[in-house]
Amino acid sequence: PHPDLRNDPVPATATLKALDLAHHLHPFTDHGELRQEGGARVIASAQGCHLTDTDGQRLLDGMGGLWCVNIGYGRRELAEVAARQMNELPYYNSFFKTTMPETVLLAEELAALTPEGLNRVFFSNSGSEANDTNIRIARSYWQKRGEPQRTVIVSRKLAYHGSTIAAASLTGLESMHDIPGVPIPDIVHAPAPFWWANGGDLSADEFGIEAARGLEETIRAVGPERVAAFIGEPVQGAGGVIVPPATYWAEVQRICRKYGILLIVDEVICGFGRTGRWFGSQTFDIAPDIMTIAKGMSSGYLPISASVVHDAVAEVVFDAPGRFPHGYTYSGHPVAAAVARENIAIMKREGIVDYVGDDIGPYFQERLATLLDHPLVGEVRGVGLMAAVELTRDKTGRAPVEPVGSMATPVRNACFENGLVTRAVRDCLVFSPPLVITRAEVDELVAILRRSIDQAL
Ligand code: PMP
Numbered sequence: 419p420h421p422d423l424r425n426d427p428v429p430a431t432a433t434l435k436a437l438d439l440a441h442h443l444h445p446f447t448d449h450g451e452l453r454q455e456g457g458a459r460v461i462a463s464a465q466g467c468h469l470t471d472t473d474g475q476r477l478l479d480g481m482g483g484l485w486c487v488n489i490g491y492g493r494r495e496l497a498e499v500a501a502r503q504m505n506e507l508p509y510y511n512s513f514f515k516t517t518m519p520e521t522v523l524l525a526e527e528l529a530a531l532t533p534e535g536l537n538r539v540f541f542s543n544s545g546s547e548a549n550d551t552n553i554r555i556a557r558s559y560w561q562k563r564g565e566p567q568r569t570v571i572v573s574r575k576l577a578y579h580g581s582t583i584a585a586a587s588l589t590g591l592e593s594m595h596d597i598p599g600v601p602i603p604d605i606v607h608a609p610a611p612f613w614w615a616n617g618g619d620l621s622a623d624e625f626g627i628e629a630a631r632g633l634e635e636t637i638r639a640v641g642p643e644r645v646a647a648f649i650g651e652p653v654q655g656a657g658g659v660i661v662p663p664a665t666y667w668a669e670v671q672r673i674c675r676k677y678g679i680l681l682i683v684d685e686v687i688c689g690f691g692r693t694g695r696w697f698g699s700q701t702f703d704i705a706p707d708i709m710t711i712a713k714g715m716s717s718g719y720l721p722i723s724a725s726v727v728h729d730a731v732a733e734v735v736f737d738a739p740g741r742f743p744h745g746y747t748y749s750g751h752p753v754a755a756a757v758a759r760e761n762i763a764i765m766k767r768e769g770i771v772d773y774v775g776d777d778i779g780p781y782f783q784e785r786l787a788t789l790l791d792h793p794l795v796g797e798v799r800g801v802g803l804m805a806a807v808e809l810t811r812d813k814t815g816r817a818p819v820e821p822v823g824s825m826a827t828p829v830r831n832a833c834f835e836n837g838l839v840t841r842a843v844r845d846c847l848v849f850s851p852p853l854v855i856t857r858a859e860v861d862e863l864v865a866i867l868r869r870s871i872d873q874a875l
Contacts, residue, residue, distance in 0.1 A: 431472040434460050445581075459834075464491035467852045467859050469839065480833075480840045480863055482852045485655060485687045485804070486718035489764050490852040496719045496757050496764075503756040512541075512750045521750035524759050528711070528726055531762070533699055536709055538732035540725045541750035545686035545712040546580025548723040549649070552682050552708050553584055554744050555725060556647040558735045559680065568646040569604045572636055572679075576610040576657030579649065579684055579710075588649055591657060608636040610654060611662035614797050614808055614816055626663025634673045647680035647707075652698025655687035655850070658843040659806035661799045667702045680707040680731065686723070687804065690714030691765060691853050694775030694802035701801060707731050714853075717761045722754035770853050774802045781857055785864045786849075792868065794825065794875055803853055806846040807867065809875075819845040825875060832870035838863060 429437070435457030444452065452458060460472040467490055469477045482488065503520060510518055525539040540555070542548040553571055560568035571588065573579065579588035586594050587601035590610070595601060609616070609632035617625040637645050650670070654660035674681045683706035688698025692714060695701045699709065708731060712723030727735070736742055748754070765771060779802040786805050789795045796810035809825040810816065819825050826842035833840045833847070840847045847867065851859070 431460055434472065466490045466492060467855050476837060477834070478838045478851075478859060478863055478866070480838050480849045480851050482850050483718050484713070485692070485850040486713035488690050488692070488714035488853045489717045489761060489768075489770065490854040493717070493719075493761075493764065496717070496760055499756050499760040500720065500753055503753045507752050509748075510752060511747065513745060518750065518752040518755070520752045520755040520759060524755040525750075527759060527762060528724060531696055532709060532711075532726050533697065533705065535728045535730070536706065536726045537729050538727040538736065540727060541755075542712075542723045542725070542746055543721045543748050543751070543754075544580065544723050545684070545710060546582040546585035547746060548686075548710045548712060548725050549579045549585045549588060549682075549684065550582055551725045551744060552647075552649070552710060553588075555708060555727060555731065555735055555742075556680050556682065558742065559731055560646050562734050562738050565643070567644055570640050570645045571605050571682075572608055572633065572640070572645060572648045573605060574608050574610050574633075574650055574654070576612060576654050576660060577607070577649070577651060577684075578654070578656035579651075606636055606640055608633040608648075610657065610660055611666045612654075612658075612660045613663060614799070615818070617816075622663040623665045626665035627669055629662070630666055630669035630673060633670055637673065637677055637679065642677040642679070645677060645679050647682050648674055649682040649684055651684045651686070652688045652702045652704060653693065653801060653804060655804065655848075656843065658846050659800055659804050659848050659850075661801055662702070667704050671704065682706065682708045682710065684710040686710055686712045687714075687850065690717075690762075691771040691774050692802055692804055692850065694771070694779045696771055715761070716754060716758040719761065720751075720754040720757045721748075722751065722758050765853075768854075774853050778853075778855060778857070778860065779803050782851075782855070782860050785860050788864065789868060789871075792871060794871060800849070803849075803851055803855065805849045806843070807849075808846045809871070810845070828874035829867075829870050832874040833866060836866045836870050836873075838866040838870070840867070 439457050461469050462472045463470050467479055469479050528539050529537040542551055557569055573588040575590040577590040579585045587605045590607045609629050611629035613622045613625050683699050685697050689711045693701040699706055707728045709726040716722050783800050786798045794809050796813050797808040799806050822844050826845040830842040
């Protein structure tokens with residue numbers, strides 16, 4: 419259909435947009451809207467915290483891609499490591515009693531980095547796949563412990579755990595359940611610890627306890643003897659950077675222990691420095707039985723994820739006789755593993771986690787909080803380098819914006835026009851910039867956001 423283009427090494431932007439509309443099906447996209455707006459923006463290159471599109475516009479990437487480009491764009495070391503590994507061994511699998519050096523060394527590195535007791539690593543390629551894996555590990559655990567009726571996984575409203583059938587079922591965003599068949603059976607959703615929307619007259623600390631008790635009610639409604647695991651993000655990310663009250667996680671852990679329920683902590687966003695420590699579990703003092711990691715593990719340069727499993731769980735599931743009937747062609751991919759190792763080495767070498775915890779994270783939160791003097795900004799919440807700016811016409815009553823999205827969506831579009839990538843979730847703007855963002859870039863981000871709110875509303 420476009421024979422003239424095939425020989426053109428760099429087709430013009432208009433051509434790319436047309437071909438994209440004709441042939442490329444985008445995730446989470448209204449294709450009618452995309453067509454009306456003239457097609458997708460074509461991102462051509464990136465360096466540090468900035469993207470460049472094919473029209474030459476520079477954009478500050480306030481989202482670090484999709485919450486994942488932790489060490490920033492343009493790191494030659496990762497490209498070189500990938501090229502070297504491609505030449506040495508581009509692929510092999512770990513199914514039938516084989517392994518690869520980079521994969522082994524990454525597993526060992528992850529065991530050392532993650533909290534106490536998490537020493538066994540099962541590799542997948544995406545957060546969704548790792549969470550599917552976790553469901554099977556948790557159910558297998560109870561089966562082998564002689565309680566096969568423990569199959570229910572408790573997740574939460576506003577959770578995001580992925581997009582496969584099982585992970586979308588764990589996800590607690592209603593729009594993710596629009597396509598029939600999701601949620602699958604034996605997945606239930608407890609309340610989210612979302613003070614702005616649901617805290618009413620309670621203080622944040624009181625509400626944290628109440629939200630955790632909502633989990634207990636959910637467990638009791640199902641019957642504790644049927645519950646295999648609870649899964650939660652330390653900070654709910656895609657649900658709108660919902661930072662739980664300080665009281666929440668301790669109470670959740672008390673409840674999980676009381677009923678003997680496994681705790682799966684989804685660190686896909688929070689892991690690898692995002693909250694100012696290596697893992698959100700450290701920031702919020704959580705002791706996981708299983709941890710999901712992805713995204714920042716390779717800074718998104720190649721797809722790789724993992725379930726990091728506590729010794730006590732691994733002994734039951736993986737050290738028992740018989741095999742664990744689960745895995746992916748690319749589990750432990752040697753090139754992705756090599757890139758992840760180099761990414762972690764860079765984070766260590768450059769002290770990036772401490773930079774987030776002690777320097778740029780607090781600065782980012784403080785600068786964003788200056789927006790609170792704006793009549794349409796209700797709350798600024800966040801930790802480390804993740805944050806949400808909640809827009810409202812009702813600062814004190816905290817009534818939801820109607821129609822939903824009518825404030826944040828135009829602001830998000832204005833930000834794009836003004837050179838800043840952010841994302842609208844309901845009526846908040848969310849941020850998750852590369853962890854190497856500078857103070858000047860934080861200032862730029864906050865200035866563009868303020869200007870965009872004023873232009874759009
Ligand atoms: N868990 C969390 C907390 C996430 O934020 C995401 C992705 N945003 C996922 C899981 C799913 O990851 P993936 O898109 O790689 O499947």
